[in-house]
Amino acid sequence: MADSSWLTRFPEMERTDLLAIRKTLDEGFRNFSRAYGDAIESFFDPLLAFLVWFEKLLLNTPWWIVLLCITALAYFASRSWKLCLGVVISFLLIGYFGMWEDTMRTMSIIIVSTVLALLIGLPVGILMSRSDRTQMIVTPLLDIMQTLPGFVYLIPVVMLLGIGKVPGVIAVVIYAIPPIIRLTNLGIRLVDAEVMEAATAYGASPMQRLLGVQIPLAMPTIMAGINQTIMMALSMVVIASMIGVKGLGQPVLKAITNQYFTLGMLNGLAIVVLAIVFDRISQAYAKRTQAHLGGIKNG
Template identity: 75%
Template sequence: MSNDSWFNSFPEMERSDLRAIRKTLDGAYRDFSREYGDLIESIFDPLLSFLIWFEKLLLSTPWMIVLAVCTGLVYAASRSWKLAVGCFVSLILIGYFGMWEDTMRTLSIITVCTLLSIVLGIPIGIAMARSNKVQSIVTPMLDVMQTMPAFVYLIPVVMLLGIGKIPGLIAVVIYAIPPVIRLTNLGIRLVDKEVLEAATAFGASAKQRLFGVQLPLAMPTIMAGINQTIMMALSMVVIASMIGVKGLGQPVLKSITNQYFTLGLLNGFAIVALAILFDRASQAYAKRTQAHLGDLKHD
């Protein structure tokens, strides 16, 4: 019997049952959205207020100050004049081509998404490292989050919260948070057991071992996870623009729908410039942290 005939041998009633189940689930989620959507949205009001405040801060601050602060932060993280000069030149070119405001909006939401991912992701990673049971529960969820097409995240979020900054932020965090969780878990599990035994022998408590030994030694791996989270958040910018998130993604989306090649190319290059700056600065900071820990071990 061929596959088609095998499938067609299913009773029509069973297929209609499947359609009924789908309709029931869709209706249940729609009812849930109508009933609790406003309540859930109110929970995110403080986060929305902070995001709006941070965006206004970047937009209202004179560009020279923003330029100096960004260049200074890149140098402080990387200790590389070449990278600092690259940051300075990139931001100057972004302003020259009229993309400053969109870049600041993108920078604000990426910064907030990254901070939120770190605040949520590192404790989850610590819990996974301390409990195999927690790891067995969280790992399949991370697998789904990383393999699910990004557009799929938008469906339940938009149904629940509508269109705006918060739905976009939630979609970006869901897409970008798995690396920091996985690599926090991995980094803590890779800490040498002999070092932990020595800390225990000196009378260190579980909390002291975590904050004094495990997290510092796992920091290079955690920084790699934060780096990947930033990259994934930036890659989600264009998709998030479909649900009202302003920034560099909206001109790219506009260029796709209206076939404006130059507009899409320039804004795409701006996203790439931000990605390279974040990537190089965070990698350099991680290497410096690793080298510092290596020096402490030798001492």
């Protein structure tokens, strides 16, 4: 009978190997963070300074000016007085229940994170639309980013940068950036080939075709990506509060740990209000853009 003792030893050997690999990786990451953590933190100092300035701007500006700016943005995007009225009532209720400062802190994080996601995501999406090889490389990375739980993003970011605003923004950007990349790529690829041929026949350069034809025609799809990016950024608010990001997420986290039902519900509803407001504004602008393009095509 053949000796089968190696079969009984195999699971123990496998666990030993895995533990050794994990220990090596953990030690390597700790050494990397010790060696380059300070340099990485200094690299993000301008972002931290801008975050602090923008948050103070929203907090120190009189509430009625902030509300007027948000209402004006809503009207510019939608041309709807009903949406503007809803925005005014929603933010007045937020102020009435004493959540104005936390809402402004959350807005500062969401706005900065969304702008960063757009600055990174739009060029990557455009590059994907122009290169099948780039699309093959980036698509699996986006799949991983959308599959990993939000908590996982916090581990390497916190180990490198500690807790605070910058790690929170980085985690939010990583979590929220896939939709804008995917939908920018999709929108540009869906532009009619005949339209592109006509632009080429008129002597348009590749950059002119991109900026004057592809991006305007893909704008409704790109706006849908922006909308999804904002929604995903808002969904990370509570998770980001675990690493010291101030805003509406911290009272919700406090309510969960201490069973403060009213505190959690009110701040959770404030997050929902922000999500609805940003969603309606971005969707309204996308519909107006689509209607404008439809009028041009029919004309």
